[in-house]
Amino acid sequence: MFKERELTKVEIEKIIDLSIKAKDYAYCPYSKFRVGAALLDEKGNWYTGVNIENASYGGVICAERTAFVKAISEGQKNFVALGVSTDVNEFTRPCGICRQFMIEFGEHLPIYLIQPDRSYLKVILKDLLPDHFKLDI
Ligand SMILES: O=c1ccn([C@H]2C[C@H](O)[C@@H](CO)O2)c(=O)[nH]1
Numbered sequence: 001m002f003k004e005r006e007l008t009k010v011e012i013e014k015i016i017d018l019s020i021k022a023k024d025y026a027y028c029p030y031s032k033f034r035v036g037a038a039l040l041d042e043k044g045n046w047y048t049g050v051n052i053e054n055a056s057y058g059g060v061i062c063a064e065r066t067a068f069v070k071a072i073s074e075g076q077k078n079f080v081a082l083g084v085s086t087d088v089n090e091f092t093r094p095c096g097i098c099r100q101f102m103i104e105f106g107e108h109l110p111i112y113l114i115q116p117d118r119s120y121l122k123v124i125l126k127d128l129l130p131d132h133f134k135l136d137i
């Protein structure tokens, strides 16, 4: 689950650095739209992610989910913040699939939407996906 705390100034610089740098590894020959993500867990571990496309278009995985999959598959489920970076001069929001995927691990997760000039907008996941689907079992 989400561990609520503010990022330090150093962590904000790092989430910007890592998510921008991660874009270099994006595999997006079809859309040419590079996305990089950086995810910080409660223990101070950082996980980066990129979008990975496929000739079978439905197989595309976004940068956000790549980062989450890396962390969760290594035993981390408690996250502090996510950064998302693209090459366009706008604050690109995570897609609907990623919103639903991520909210499972904490609806208060802060997401830093980062532009190429390093400016950012912080949004909270639940504000991007109000009244989300949950399974009460
Ligand atoms: O938040 C987003 C939005 C899109 N993409 C990817 C999916 C696809 O590879 C490309 C264009 O949609 O961008 C992400 O990784 N994250």
Ligand SMILES: [Zn+2]
Residues within 6 Å of the ligand: 062, 063, 064, 065, 094, 095, 096, 097, 098, 099
């Ligand atoms: Zn997505």
